[in-house]
Amino acid sequence: MIKKILANxxxxxxxxxxxxxxxxxxxxxxxxxxxKSDSRYERFAILERLVTPDxxxxxxxxxxxxxxxxxxxxxxxxxxxxxxxxxxxxxxxHPSVTASVLKFLAFEQIFKNSLxxxxxxxxxxxxDFDPKGKSxxxxxxxxxxxxxxxxxxxxxxxxxxxxxxxxxxREIGYLFGEYKRITHQYDxxxxxxxxxxxxSLMRPQATGYGVVYFAREMLAQELQESLEGKICTVSGxxxxxxxxxxxxxxxxxxxxTCSDSDGAIYDPxxxxxxxxxxxxxxxxxxxxxxxxxxxxxxxxxxxxEYLKEAHAVWQIPCFAAFPCATQNELTLTxxxxxxxxxxxxxxxxxxxxxxxxxxxxxxxxxxxFSPGKASNAGGVAVSEFEMSQNASxxxxxxxxxxxxxxxxxxxxxxxxxxxxxxxGVERNFVDGANIAxxxxxxxxxxxxxx
Ligand code: NDP
Numbered sequence: 001m002i003k004k005i006l007a008n009x010x011x012x013x014x015x016x017x018x019x020x021x022x023x024x025x026x027x028x029x030x031x032x033x034x035x036k037s038d039s040r041y042e043r044f045a046i047l048e049r050l051v052t053p054d055x056x057x058x059x060x061x062x063x064x065x066x067x068x069x070x071x072x073x074x075x076x077x078x079x080x081x082x083x084x085x086x087x088x089x090x091x092x093x094h095p096s097v098t099a100s101v102l103k104f105l106a107f108e109q110i111f112k113n114s115l116x117x118x119x120x121x122x123x124x125x126x127x128d129f130d131p132k133g134k135s136x137x138x139x140x141x142x143x144x145x146x147x148x149x150x151x152x153x154x155x156x157x158x159x160x161x162x163x164x165x166x167x168x169x170r171e172i173g174y175l176f177g178e179y180k181r182i183t184h185q186y187d188x189x190x191x192x193x194x195x196x197x198x199x200s201l202m203r204p205q206a207t208g209y210g211v212v213y214f215a216r217e218m219l220a221q222e223l224q225e226s227l228e229g230k231i232c233t234v235s236g237x238x239x240x241x242x243x244x245x246x247x248x249x250x251x252x253x254x255x256x257t258c259s260d261s262d263g264a265i266y267d268p269x270x271x272x273x274x275x276x277x278x279x280x281x282x283x284x285x286x287x288x289x290x291x292x293x294x295x296x297x298x299x300x301x302x303x304x305e306y307l308k309e310a311h312a313v314w315q316i317p318c319f320a321a322f323p324c325a326t327q328n329e330l331t332l333t334x335x336x337x338x339x340x341x342x343x344x345x346x347x348x349x350x351x352x353x354x355x356x357x358x359x360x361x362x363x364x365x366x367x368x369f370s371p372g373k374a375s376n377a378g379g380v381a382v383s384e385f386e387m388s389q390n391a392s393x394x395x396x397x398x399x400x401x402x403x404x405x406x407x408x409x410x411x412x413x414x415x416x417x418x419x420x421x422x423x424g425v426e427r428n429f430v431d432g433a434n435i436a437x438x439x440x441x442x443x444x445x446x447x448x449x450x
Contacts, residue, residue: 001035002028005047017100019327023107023352024051030434033423044450046442053080053106056099059149061127063142066135075146077125077153077161080106083444085119086157088191088380090164092126093142093171102126104327105164108351109380111437112373115412118384123159125150131166132285139283143174151179156187156390162383163192165326168239169204170283173197188390191383200386202401203379208243208349209402210378211322212251213409214370215347219320221417222368222427223344228252233318234271235259236325237280237288240349240376244322245273257313259325260288264312267295317341324349332357339365348372363428374416374433381408 006025028047035041057077064070076099079087089109092102102124110122129142153159163172172192179189186198193199202209212227219225232253234241237260245255254270260280265271265288272295279286314321314334321343323330327350335358338346345368348354352372354362362369382405389396396404420432 001042001047002032005051009051017098017104019352020100020104020107022356023104026356026430027107027111027434027438030431031438034435034438040446041442044446046445049445049450050081050110050438050441051107053078053103054082055079056103057125057150057153058099061129061142061145061149063138063145065138065141073127073129073142075125075127075149076102077150077159078102078106078123079153079159080122080124081110081441081445082121082123082159083441083448084114085121086155087123087159088113088120088162088383089123089125090162090192090379091167091171091175092124092164093129093131093166094126095128095130097126097128101327105351108373110441111434112377113380114437114440115374115415115433116377116381116384116408117411117415117440118381120380120384123161124164125161126164126167129166131171131283136170136283139171140174143171144178147175147178148182150175151182154179154189156189156387160188160383160387161190162380163239165238168192168283169194169199172199188387191386193386198386198390200382200389200401201396201398202405203382203386204239205243205246206382206401206405207240207376207379208245208324209247210381210405210409211240211244211324211347211349211375212247213378213406214375214413215320215322215345216251217410217413218347218368218370218417218429219345221413225344226251227320230254230319231256231317232320232322233257233313233316234322234324234349235264235313235329235353236323236350237276238325240379241322241324242273242276242280244324244349245271245276248322249273253320256318257316258288259313260285261325262287262289264288265291266312266316267291314338318343320345320347322347322349323353325353326350327352328355330354330358332361334358335361338362339367343367346370347375349376351376359430363430366427368427369429370416371430371433373437374412374429375409377412378405378409381405 106124416432
């Protein structure tokens with residue numbers, strides 16, 4: 001049955017590229033032992049329904065730059081599955097965005113959201129707009145134009161987008177402002193809002209902190225190890241990477257790398273996070289090359305060798321590795337180097353940053369591997385906390401959100417590890433995550449009827 005579904009998807013050619021097929025294939029392979037165990041899955045066509053989005057919304061985004069030049073970009077929202085709750089998932093602004101990339105991300109989001117145990121469905125959206133080099137006013141005009149097209153499709157009980165690559169609290173603020181202007185409604189229709197108007201404390205930190213809480217629990221339970229004093233490598237220098245580094249440093253780990261799309265920093269004394277923030281936060285997207293200039297003695301991978309050296313992060317010996325940049329950034333060659341250098345755990349902060357061949361190697365070699373849908377679910381979980389606070393007009397303090405986030409990440413680890421054990425694939429957290437997430441969504445889909 002699974003082979004047939006994959007073959008049909010390949011044939012259908014409906015906005016289906018390799019990344020989407022990669023994500024679907026990984027999930028369906030994990031589900032093989034369970035789909036035969038319950039005849040309802042076939043009768044209700046659960047797998048076929050699960051790999052088909054409820055709807056794909058595409059629109060034109062027309063905006064004006066600072067020189068009064070008009071530009072056109074494509075905008076999208078993929079509402080994939082709302083069996084567990086309102087559609088929920090980030091918006092990505094990056095030139096690589098296409099409907100099929102978003103389809104893969106929205107599909108993954110269904111499983112991630114299910115794993116949190118919270119009432120949220122799966123979606124994703126965004127645009128091929130490139131925020132790099134744009135002025136603050138250009139970003140604002142683009143966000144307003146984007147929301148003018150998106151607003152009829154979202155709502156606090158319908159679909160609640162959040163941030164992702166290229167969309168932080170500044171962009172969410174502009175999007176929310178425009179929604180309010182158009183509709184005159186002060187609804188929690190976006191999460192990741194600035195604190196001043198309904199954002200949750202800790203939303204910016206949530207994904208990165210959650211990744212580290214998950215890693216801490218997994219290392220303690222599986223290896224009776226802690227992160228204190230351990231060398232860790234992190235890729236990326238955006239929201240997820242910065243907060244992963246911050247929490248790792250708070251727990252006493254020594255983080256020696258970070259990277260951006262131009263190259264990597266290796267600083268054996270430990271990354272100076274203040275310096276990275278100066279270059280990358282608040283909408284600034286300056287090159288990490290500046291880090292090496294500001295902090296002599298660190299080694300910079302030069303821009304001219306960017307293609308060859310984009311993977312430099314994975315050459316550095318480490319105890320644990322945290323890919324936090326983008327999809328398929330950690331390949332088989334990188335994985336071989338990590339194994340050779342004695343890495344014991346790989347914890348994904350980004351969505352699907354590790355290729356299937358690399359995952360297979362980690363699992364074969366006994367490296368603990370956590371898929372992003374489990375370890376980076378802290379972001380969407382705190383987004384759901386924000387929805388709860390907006391609905392009840394409450395404001396939770398930082399410690400309350402942090403405590404709930406830590407508890408939730410430990411629960412996700414437990415759910416994934418126990419499921420893997422129950423299905424005879426102990427320590428295979430990919431299968432554990434896919435099966436645990438699937439069971440919850442499938443049950444809801446059966447109960448709601450076809
Ligand atoms: P940001 O836009 O804040 O940061 C992305 C970072 O990755 C940037 O520093 C970017 O470099 C860098 N980057 C992009 N491509 C590459 C590459 N090929 N090699 C090395 N670095 C690269 O995005 P986020 O931190 O929000 O998102 C990162 C990942 O985490 C994505 O996969 C996203 O889907 C996932 N995620 C994010 C969540 C969130 O809450 N934000 C929640 C769950 C998952 P540059 O500065 O040059 O652009």
